[in-house]
Structures are given as C-alpha cells and as structure tokens.
Amino acid sequence: MTRTEKTAHTADAPGPGAEGLDAHLVVDRGAFRLDVALTAAPGDVVALLGPNGAGKTTALRALAGLVPLDGGHLRLDGALLDRTPPESRPVGVVFQDYLLFPHLSALDNVAFGPRCRGAGKAEARARASELLDRMGLADHAGARPRRLSGGQAQRVALARALATRPRLLLLDEPLAALDARTRLDVRAQLRRHLAAFEAVAVLVTHDPLDAMVLADRLVVVEDGRVVQEGTPGDVARRPRTDYIAHLVGLNLYQGRADGHTVHVGAGPVITTTEDLTGPVFVAFPPGAVTLHRERPTASSARNLWRCEIAGLETHGDQIRADLTGELSLTADLTTPAAAELGLQPGVAVWATVKAAQTHAYPA
Structure with a gap:
C-alpha cells in the first residue's frame, strides 16, 4: 500500500469492534496529566511528536500496558485492553536503547518472544531466522549484541518486536542511539519495514525528520494534550503552535x-x-x-x-x-x-x- 493510499484510508478512524487502534489515554501524575486520543487503522504508521516532557513516552508506555490508565480506554482490533497485563497484549515494543539480551545471539534474541508465547524451539528459531533474513542480517544470526553495529542492533530489536506477530508495534525513539551517518541508512530501511507492516505502528520521536519520513500521520503533543494532527504535509504547511513552526x-x-x-x-x-x-x-x-x-x-x-x-x-x-x-x-x-x-x-x-x-x- 502506498503512502497516499494509507493516508486516504486513515481518514476512516476505527471505532469499537473495528480493526485497528482506538485509544483515549488518560494518565494523572499529580502536576502532569496526559489526555490523548489516538486512532489508527491497520497499516497506518502514526508518529507522536513533541518536545521533551510533553507526554509522548508516557503515552507509549500506556499503550504497552507499562503505565496504568486513570481514565479513557484502549481498544485494539475491538478488544478492550485496559486491564490486560503487558505480557498478554498483542503488542511489540522497540525501546530507545533496544534492550537486547547481551548473553543471547541475535537469533535467540528474536526467538525469545515466540518461545515465551508457547512456540517450540525449532518453530521459534525458524521464525527468527526468517525475520533476520528479511532484515538483511542472516550473516549475523550467531552474533551477540556487543558484536553488532548500532544499525544492526536496531534491526535485531525490530525483528524481535515483530517475531510475536503483534497487532500494535510501538517504537520509542528508535533512531536516537545512532550516529548521523548510520541514522540516514537505518531510517530508509525502517521506512521500508514499516511500509510492509500490516498492523498499527506508533512511533514516538522528538525528531521532525524521523516523523516526516516514517509516518503517514503526525500527532503533535504538548503538555499532555494533542495540539495538532494530520499528514506530515498538512502539519508542515499549517503549523498551529510555535513549537511546530520552529520544527518546520x-x-x-x-x-x-x-x-x-x-x-x-x-x-x-x-x-x-x-x-x-x-x-x-x-x-x-x-x-x-x-x-x-x-x-x-x-x-x-x-x-x-x-x-x-x-x-x-x-x-x-x-x-x-x-x-x-x-x-x-x-x-x-x-x-x-x-x-x-x-x-x-x-x-x-x-x-x-x-x-x-x-x-x-x-x-
């Protein structure tokens, strides 16, 4: 599906019982309150963009089940996930620092998720091998994380998140740990992988270029609230806050x-x-x-x-x-x-x- 086609079909936001993401995330933290609504259909890539402290990471952790909701709701493909523990959610996460297991090979890092979900060792390793091959890492399957470059580690982390076949993929500043030269190459690779992902992907970033290149739709968050959302082109052409204007x-x-x-x-x-x-x-x-x-x-x-x-x-x-x-x-x-x-x-x-x-x- 092209970006134009994906953008067109994003306009039909999923509702209760529909496929995709339907979330209203309310988290109270004393002086800070997150109140963000997010909807996305399968195949959409949504970027949460905003300054430090805006609530982007809190929103991502709430979607993952790592932060409980104080209000609102979270539905994925029509199923209410508000009280579902993190390990039981059909959600894959790529953390900013990747958090690969240092004692496991790339293959076993990727196979870890399917094994935890009940897959046999041979089945889990076969799925991991297929994903690493798709990521261009077949020759590095036996390497441990310390032997991988930053870009290779990022792709292993992405493969590990995809190995459980999630219906929601969460990426927390996935390119922040890379140097400028590596970032350029990995951004292009990540864009191709996200374009082929058939479920919902939510990307958290403070980098406008990452958001503009990778996402079909931007949701700009400031002080725990959505201040603007739309396609990258719409947001860039018609900024509605000083923060967005400065970014573009x-x-x-x-x-x-x-x-x-x-x-x-x-x-x-x-x-x-x-x-x-x-x-x-x-x-x-x-x-x-x-x-x-x-x-x-x-x-x-x-x-x-x-x-x-x-x-x-x-x-x-x-x-x-x-x-x-x-x-x-x-x-x-x-x-x-x-x-x-x-x-x-x-x-x-x-x-x-x-x-x-x-x-x-x-x-």
Missing part, C-alpha cells in the same frame, strides 16, 4: 484578518494574498525575509518592519538572524549578504516580506 522552520503569527490584512495583537500588520476574516495564523519561511540597512524605497514587498538584530548563528550553509522590534522573526541570509550588511547584534535593520510569500489560514 517557519515564522508563525496569530492575529485577526480583515481581508488581506492581518493584525497581530495591537501592533504590526501583515499583508497576505489570502482574503480572510476573523482569527487566523500567518506563516512564512525565514528565507522569504529580506534585510536592509536603510528603509527601502524601491522594494515591491508589501510588508515592511523596523527591527533590530538580536542574534546570529550558522544555519546550514546560511546565517540565521533573530530579529526583534515591530515584529519578532527570523531571517536566513547567505554569509556574503550578512557580511555586506555588516550585521551584528544590536544593529538596526528593515525587514521586508512579499505578500505572495506569506500563507494565511483560519486559526
């Missing part, structure tokens, strides 16, 4: 639209090409911002704000400037452009953005 690299403002003009608080206005009325968000990329030392007179840009350089940092092959003033924003410039403008913290500048480079949408 956009300047984001909330204001009130009157036609093509958006009033941001009691201060500045932003001119857009969209004709809207009422509460809206306005977003534009840092690369859409042009800086000038003097007020421009020949610019065709409809938006012009007087600002001050608050900070400068290297951002890829560009310089990112943080600006304060009439409108707080970030701007990306080439290194020669920044040098030509003589940009330093405290320097006054004029920032311009063309209306066509802004994007306004209902709040």
